[in-house]
Amino acid sequence: MAGTGARYFFLFLVGLVMGAVLAVMAVRTWQARQDPFPDALMHVQQWHAVQLKNNLEANRCNATDTLPHFSALRSTADDLESAFPDLRDDARFTKAAGGLRAALDAARANPPLNCPALGKTMESIGGACKACHQDFRG
Structure with missing residues (x-):
């Protein structure tokens, strides 16, 4: 048994x-x-945003410290519609993506030269990110 x-x-x-x-x-x-692309794109953008935050906290707010991150964020912002093809035709999504690109274009055209200015620029960029995330992030 x-x-x-x-x-x-x-x-x-x-x-x-x-x-x-x-x-x-x-x-x-x-x-x-x-498709790993949407998550990868968001991770890269988040990494650059964290680097900008770290620069702000470390009092490294010169244009030479911030412009590479603004440029990388702007470059990846061009891929938002490609990364999220289901949202490509949604007016709220395209408006939010355009707002992010506009904020990044302004940051590159007039880079912040001190930490208070970098903080304001980051608030502008963060607001553009938040506009999209409020509507579309699960």
Whole structure:
């Protein structure tokens, strides 16, 4: 009788392991079908925004410290409609994306030369980001 219980337990463990392996395979297959571009674009933009915040906190607010990040943010802002094709025709989305590009164009045209000015510029850019995130971020 002890042998029968051990067999059932062994079969249970085999089924459990096979179920776990199949579940991992299914999740990986689902992940492989997802487009990584939207998340990657948002991560890159967030990284540059954090670098600007870190510069502000470290009192490194010269144009030479901020312009590379403004330029990178502006360059990636050109890809927003491509990254979110479902929203490309939504007027709120295109308005928010255009507002972000306008704020970044202003930041590059007249880069802040001190920390208070950088703070105001970052508020402008953050407001443009927030306009989109309020409507479309899940």
